[in-house]
Amino acid sequence: MNVIFDVSWHLFHWFLIAMALIGVAVLLSFFMKNKILIFVTLLILVTATIFAIDQTRYSTFEELFEDQLHDDSTVKAMSIAINDISGQIPNTEVRATIEDESIIHAILEDFSELELKKDEDALYSDNRYTIAITINNEVREGVSRISDLYIDVDYHSLNGYEIISNTNHLQTIESLIEHEKVEWVPVND
Incomplete structure (x- = not known):
């Protein structure tokens, strides 16, 4: 049925x-x-x-998340998880929380150039990185709303979209893996 x-x-x-x-x-x-x-x-x-x-079916990173992440938004923090996708079910290996505004800006700048195409067969869980962005948006004068935006991304896809632009959108994230100021915390299964 x-x-x-x-x-x-x-x-x-x-x-x-x-x-x-x-x-x-x-x-x-x-x-x-x-x-x-x-x-x-x-x-x-x-x-x-x-x-x-x-x-x-076509979009950009900025169009896809314009309701949650726009010019008036304040990004409080960004949590990056590196996933082991070798098994059937992805497992988070390590996680780091980024509060440095310049690093957050660099990551969002890397993503801003992405051109996307909806992929009906994409699986969100197959992506190497999971990013949680804590955003503060002012709803009206004196009233703010804090929310989290989750992005699953790898070299070829982002949240069920195929990345069709030729950009190095993971350059900042990958540079953080060996960065001495970023503390990567192992995640226990």
């Missing part, structure tokens, strides 16, 4: 598109008598729809 529901859920948007095209074809047939013109119009609509749907 679940298989039927899953398949119908994944195909539902195609069903809606097909119904919309049939509706448009019927409406066009009232105004246009030339069937070739109707076909060409529908072909243009289908092409434009496919292009528009495909474009919704």
Whole structure:
């Protein structure tokens, strides 16, 4: 039963598109008598729809997290975990908390250039690094909200998105692994 529901859920948007095209074809047939013109119009609509749907799969790091992380946000701290992904279930090996504003800024600057494409088959848990960013956002005058933003990232993916830009977005994080001022704490299983 679940298989039927899953398949119908994944195909539902195609069903809606097909119904919309049939509706448009019927409406066009009232105004246009030339069937070739109707076909060409529908072909243009289908092409434009496919292009528009495909474009919704693309994003940038800043667009993806603009609601949580924007110019008015204050980043209080950043926790970086390095995961062992060799087994079936990833395990956190070590963790470090970063409070140095210049390091936090450098990491966010590395991420700011990322261009992303939604990857339907991506698994969040397969990423080498898990980053928790503690953010303070002012909701209204005198009222702030502190929240955590979690980012799972490696060389090729970020939170279910494929990284399509050619950037060295992990350079600052990887430089911290051997950094003497950063204390990496082993995590017990």
